[in-house]
Amino acid sequence: MVKVLKAEHKGELEIGEMTIPCAVLEDGTRVIHESSIIKNLGSVGGKNYKLRKQSDIGPMPLFLSSKALQPFIYGVFTEEDLLPIIYTTDGKNRVKSFDATILPKVCEVWLKAREEKKLQASQLPKAMKAEILMRSLARIGITALVDEATGYQYDRESFEKNSKVLFNRFKKRASLEIYKKTNFEKITRK
Numbered sequence: 001m002v003k004v005l006k007a008e009h010k011g012e013l014e015i016g017e018m019t020i021p022c023a024v025l026e027d028g029t030r031v032i033h034e035s036s037i038i039k040n041l042g043s044v045g046g047k048n049y050k051l052r053k054q055s056d057i058g059p060m061p062l063f064l065s066s067k068a069l070q071p072f073i074y075g076v077f078t079e080e081d082l083l084p085i086i087y088t089t090d091g092k093n094r095v096k097s098f099d100a101t102i103l104p105k106v107c108e109v110w111l112k113a114r115e116e117k118k119l120q121a122s123q124l125p126k127a128m129k130a131e132i133l134m135r136s137l138a139r140i141g142i143t144a145l146v147d148e149a150t151g152y153q154y155d156r157e158s159f160e161k162n163s164k165v166l167f168n169r170f171k172k173r174a175s176l177e178i179y180k181k182t183n184f185e186k187i188t189r190k
Contacts, residue, residue, distance in 0.1 A: 003086075004086050004087060004088055004094060005025040005026050005027060005029070005085070005086075005087045005088075006025065006026045006087065006088055006089070006091070007023035007024070007025055007026075007087050007088065007089045007095075008023075008024055008025065008026050009023060009024040010022070010023045010089060011023070013032070015132070015133055015136045015137075016129075016132045016133075016136065018036075018040045018129065018132075018133070019036070020032050020033070020036040020037075020040065020103075021033040021035075021036050022100060023087060023089070023095075023097070025085070025087050029085065029099060030099070030100040030101075031085050031087065031097035031098060031099060031100055032097055032098060032100050032102070032103060033095060033096070033097050034061065034062070034063070034084065034096045034097055034098060035096075037061070037063040037098065037102075037103070037106060038062055038063045040126075040129055040133075041063055041106050041107070041110060041126055041129060041130060041133075042061075042062055042063030042064070042065075042066075042126075060073075060082065061082055061084070061098065063106060064077075064082075064106065064109065066123065068113050068118045068119050068120065068123060069109050069110070069113050069118075071113075071116075071118070072108075072109045072112040072113055072116075073109055076105050076108050076109055076112075077102075077105055077109075081098075081099070081101075081102055081105060082098075084096050084097065084098060085097050085098060085099060103133065103137070104133075104134060104137055106130070107130035107131070107133050107134045107137075108130075108134075110126055110127045110129075110130035111127060111130055111131060111134065113127065114127035114130075
């Protein structure tokens with residue numbers, strides 16, 4: 001029987017034009033929804049369902065079932081990477097997801113397939129999305145690594161709250177100044 005974990009935190013990654021629902025589970029596992037991986041980096045259709053079932057290591061996630069990707073999967077993924085994680089947010093509805101660390105690996109497979117010229121023209125937009133995701137993850141990753149190395153991640157929340165307060169004060173003052181200037185100009189034009 002599959003253990004169903006509870007999501008402690010939910011959110012969405014916004015990267016370029018992609019939205020990827022994600023969650024942090026009660027055991028600290030970070031996950032992303034299978035459906036969002038399929039939507040952004042997978043392929044669908046009856047042929048892919050058939051390929052999914054014919055995999056040597058068990059059921060292949062649908063987002064990796066394209067025949068063009070098959071030669072690149074085994075060098076990147078372990079069996080454990082490909083096991084789905086089921087969680088719930090309300091105790092009733094179940095969400096099929098994967099450990100979030102799978103995302104750069106999926107991108108790597110798409111990029112290797114493109115590099116080896118194994119993709120069809122219709123698959124090239126998926127490889128482009130994979131490239132965008134990899135670049136974004138690298139930028140986000142270096143920021144997180146520096147924050148962790150310096151201890152800044154502990155101060156960041158406080159800093160961001162203070163920044164929002166200051167910005168809101170500035171916005172109110174700027175709005176008041178614009179209002180005064182606009183009214184002054186109306187009065188002087190009469």
